[in-house]
Amino acid sequence: MTIVDLITQEAGGERRRILMAACVAGATSMFVLIGANVVASAPKLSGLPAAGLFALVVVGHYLSAKYVYYRTATVVESALHRIKISIVDKLEKADIQGVERIGTAEIYDGITENLSVVSNYGPLISAFLQAALILAFAVLYIAWISLPTFIAVTFLLTIGYVTYRGRAKELERYLQRLGDARVAFFEKLTDLLKGFKEVKLSRRRGRDICTDIERSSEVLRGFNLKSGEMNSDNFIFASSNLYALLGVIVLVIPQHIDVESSALVSIVAAILFLWGPMTVLITGAPAYIRSNVALSRARTLEEKLDKAIQETRIALDVEDAWKGGFGAIAGRGIEFEYVSDDGDGAFRIGPLDVDIAEGEIVFIVGGNGSGKSTALKVLTGLYPPTGGELLVGGIRVDSSNVAAYREKISAIYSDFHLFAKLYGLLDVDPAAVHRLIAQMDLQQKTSFENKGFTNRNLSTGQRKRLAMIVALLEDRPICVFDEWAADQDPEFRAYFYEEILPALKQRGKTVIAVTHDDRFFHCADRVITMEYGRIRSVERA
Ligand SMILES: Nc1ncnc2c1ncn2[C@@H]1O[C@H](COP(=O)(O)OP(=O)(O)OP(=O)(O)O)[C@@H](O)[C@H]1O
Structure with missing residues (x-):
C-alpha cells in the first residue's frame, strides 16, 4: 500500500472534492502565469478589471491550495490514528510468544518512528499533487505556444522520469535496510538503558556497549548519507535537465524553427515558472518513497501481529466453561x-x-x-x-x-x-x-x-x-x-x-x-x- 492508496481509501467520498480542489489550485497557478504573460505582451489589457480578475484567481488559488493541504493532512492523520489503534488492538489480541518473537524494538519502531515519518511527509502529497498538475498545465500551455518546444520539454521530462524510476527502487531498498539498522540501534540502546546500573559499575562494560551502539549508529549514518546522496543526485540531475531545456529553447530551437520572440519569452517564463513545482516534485519524490517505505514497515508489523494471532487463534469473547467452579x-x-x-x-x-x-x-x-x-x-x-x-x-x-x-x-x-x-x-x-x-x-x-x-x-x-x-x-x-x-x-x-x-x-x-x-x-x-x-x-x- 502506498501513501496515495492510504489517502484515497481514508478520504472515501471526499477524494473527488480534494482532487477537484487540487485541480483548481493547479489551474489557478497557470492562470496567473498565462495572465501575466498575456498582459505583459499587451499592456493595454491591464487595468482595474484585469487586476480584479487577477486578484480573484490568486484568492481562488489560496483557498483551494489551503483546502487541499488541510484536508490531506486531516485524512493522513485519521488514517494513522486508525493504524495505531489497529496495531494496539492486535497487540492486545496477540499472544505472549508471538509478541516476544517480534520484539519490543520493532514494535516501538513500527508504531512511533515509521508512523511519524508518514505523518511528517504524508501531507506533502498535496503539494506534490498540485505541483504535478501545474507541471501538466504548464506543459499543455507550452504545447499551445510551440509544438517543437513541447516535444523537447516532454523528451527531457521523460528522461528525468525514467532516471528517477530507476533510482527510486534503489532508494526504496536502502530505506528498508535503514529501517532494519534503526531497529538494531534501538535494541542496543534499550540494552544500555535497561542495564544502566551495571554500566555505571563498569566503565569497560559501558565502553563496550557504547562502541557497539556507535557501530550501529555508524551503519545508520552510512545508510542516511547514501539515501541523502541519492536525493541530491536526483535534484542536481533534474535542475541540470531544466538548464539544458532552457538552453535548447533559447539557443537551439530558434536556429531550426521559426518561433516569434514574444512566444519564446512566454515559453522561457513558463519554464522558469515550472521551477517551483519541479523543485517540489524533485524534493517531494524521496519524501514520497520514504513515507511509502515507512507505511510498508508499519504494515509488516501489522502482518506479523496478524500471524501471531492466527498461529494461536485464541478466541477472546468466549462463554465461560468453568462458570460453576473449575475443579482440578x-x-x-x-x-x-x-x-x-x-x-x-x-x-x-x-x-x-x-x-x-x-x-x-x-x-x-x-x-x-x-x-x-x-x-x-x-x-x-x-x-x-x-x-x-x-x-x-x-x-x-x-x-x-x-x-x-x-x-x-x-x-x-x-x-x-x-x-x-x-x-x-x-x-x-x-x-x-x-x-x-x-x-x-x-x-x-x-x-x-x-x-x-x-x-x-x-x-x-x-x-x-x-x-x-x-x-x-x-x-x-x-x-x-x-x-x-x-x-x-x-x-x-x-x-x-x-x-x-x-x-x-x-x-x-x-x-x-x-x-x-x-x-x-x-x-x-x-x-x-x-x-x-x-x-x-x-x-x-
Ligand atoms: N523466554 C524464553 N525463551 C527461550 N528460553 C527460555 C525463556 N525463558 C526461559 N528459557 C529457558 O528455560 C529454562 C528454564 O527457565 P525457567 O525460568 O523456567 O527456570 P526456573 O526453574 O524458574 O529457574 P529459576 O529458579 O532460576 O527462576 C532456562 O534455563 C532457559 O534456557
Missing part, C-alpha cells in the same frame, strides 16, 4: 519447548503429569533453570503446550477456551509489572485498597488516588506487596506466585506463608507457588520438585 487442574503428558532462534535445541519441559486439586496449596520447587517458571506459564495457559494436554475440571484447555481459563487466575510472575492505574479494577472500592495497603504495611510509602498507587518507586519487596494487593483485589479462584517471598524481609516472608496462603486456602482458592524457601514447605499441601524440565518427585508436605 491436571496436566497429562504436558510438554513445552521454546522456539529457538538459531535452530539449536531450545529448552523444553515435560512430559509432565500433574494433578492440582481445587483449594489445594502446591509448591513447585527445584534448582535454577529446572523449568519451574516455564511450567507455571504453561499451567496458567500463557504458553500453549507443544504436547500432551492441560485439563481443568475435566475440560481440555485449548485456544477456544484458554482466554476464559486465564480469567480465573491472579498471578504474580517473577517479572511482574505494576501498571500506573489498577487497569481491570478501575471500579474498585478505594476503602478496600486502603485496607490492603495497611495490611501490606505500605501506608507510609504509598496511597491510592485517581485509580492508581500514588508511589510505585519502592523496593522490589515492597513492589511485590503492591502486586499482591492487586492479586487479592482480583479475588480469582486460582492464585499463582513465582518466588513472591524471595524479596521479602523475614517477617513478611513468614506472613506470606503462614497468614496469606492459609487465608487464601480458607477462601477456597487454589494456590500454586514457586519457591526456594524449604523452611516453609510444610505450609503447602504438596511439594512438586522439578529437575531438568521434568517432575522429579511429588511429596505431601
Whole structure:
C-alpha cells in the first residue's frame, strides 16, 4: 500500500472534492502565469478589471491550495490514528510468544518512528499533487505556444522520469535496510538503558556497549548519507535537465524553427515558472518513497501481529466453561519447548503429569533453570503446550477456551509489572485498597488516588506487596506466585506463608507457588520438585 492508496481509501467520498480542489489550485497557478504573460505582451489589457480578475484567481488559488493541504493532512492523520489503534488492538489480541518473537524494538519502531515519518511527509502529497498538475498545465500551455518546444520539454521530462524510476527502487531498498539498522540501534540502546546500573559499575562494560551502539549508529549514518546522496543526485540531475531545456529553447530551437520572440519569452517564463513545482516534485519524490517505505514497515508489523494471532487463534469473547467452579487442574503428558532462534535445541519441559486439586496449596520447587517458571506459564495457559494436554475440571484447555481459563487466575510472575492505574479494577472500592495497603504495611510509602498507587518507586519487596494487593483485589479462584517471598524481609516472608496462603486456602482458592524457601514447605499441601524440565518427585508436605 502506498501513501496515495492510504489517502484515497481514508478520504472515501471526499477524494473527488480534494482532487477537484487540487485541480483548481493547479489551474489557478497557470492562470496567473498565462495572465501575466498575456498582459505583459499587451499592456493595454491591464487595468482595474484585469487586476480584479487577477486578484480573484490568486484568492481562488489560496483557498483551494489551503483546502487541499488541510484536508490531506486531516485524512493522513485519521488514517494513522486508525493504524495505531489497529496495531494496539492486535497487540492486545496477540499472544505472549508471538509478541516476544517480534520484539519490543520493532514494535516501538513500527508504531512511533515509521508512523511519524508518514505523518511528517504524508501531507506533502498535496503539494506534490498540485505541483504535478501545474507541471501538466504548464506543459499543455507550452504545447499551445510551440509544438517543437513541447516535444523537447516532454523528451527531457521523460528522461528525468525514467532516471528517477530507476533510482527510486534503489532508494526504496536502502530505506528498508535503514529501517532494519534503526531497529538494531534501538535494541542496543534499550540494552544500555535497561542495564544502566551495571554500566555505571563498569566503565569497560559501558565502553563496550557504547562502541557497539556507535557501530550501529555508524551503519545508520552510512545508510542516511547514501539515501541523502541519492536525493541530491536526483535534484542536481533534474535542475541540470531544466538548464539544458532552457538552453535548447533559447539557443537551439530558434536556429531550426521559426518561433516569434514574444512566444519564446512566454515559453522561457513558463519554464522558469515550472521551477517551483519541479523543485517540489524533485524534493517531494524521496519524501514520497520514504513515507511509502515507512507505511510498508508499519504494515509488516501489522502482518506479523496478524500471524501471531492466527498461529494461536485464541478466541477472546468466549462463554465461560468453568462458570460453576473449575475443579482440578491436571496436566497429562504436558510438554513445552521454546522456539529457538538459531535452530539449536531450545529448552523444553515435560512430559509432565500433574494433578492440582481445587483449594489445594502446591509448591513447585527445584534448582535454577529446572523449568519451574516455564511450567507455571504453561499451567496458567500463557504458553500453549507443544504436547500432551492441560485439563481443568475435566475440560481440555485449548485456544477456544484458554482466554476464559486465564480469567480465573491472579498471578504474580517473577517479572511482574505494576501498571500506573489498577487497569481491570478501575471500579474498585478505594476503602478496600486502603485496607490492603495497611495490611501490606505500605501506608507510609504509598496511597491510592485517581485509580492508581500514588508511589510505585519502592523496593522490589515492597513492589511485590503492591502486586499482591492487586492479586487479592482480583479475588480469582486460582492464585499463582513465582518466588513472591524471595524479596521479602523475614517477617513478611513468614506472613506470606503462614497468614496469606492459609487465608487464601480458607477462601477456597487454589494456590500454586514457586519457591526456594524449604523452611516453609510444610505450609503447602504438596511439594512438586522439578529437575531438568521434568517432575522429579511429588511429596505431601
Ligand atoms: N523466554 C524464553 N525463551 C527461550 N528460553 C527460555 C525463556 N525463558 C526461559 N528459557 C529457558 O528455560 C529454562 C528454564 O527457565 P525457567 O525460568 O523456567 O527456570 P526456573 O526453574 O524458574 O529457574 P529459576 O529458579 O532460576 O527462576 C532456562 O534455563 C532457559 O534456557
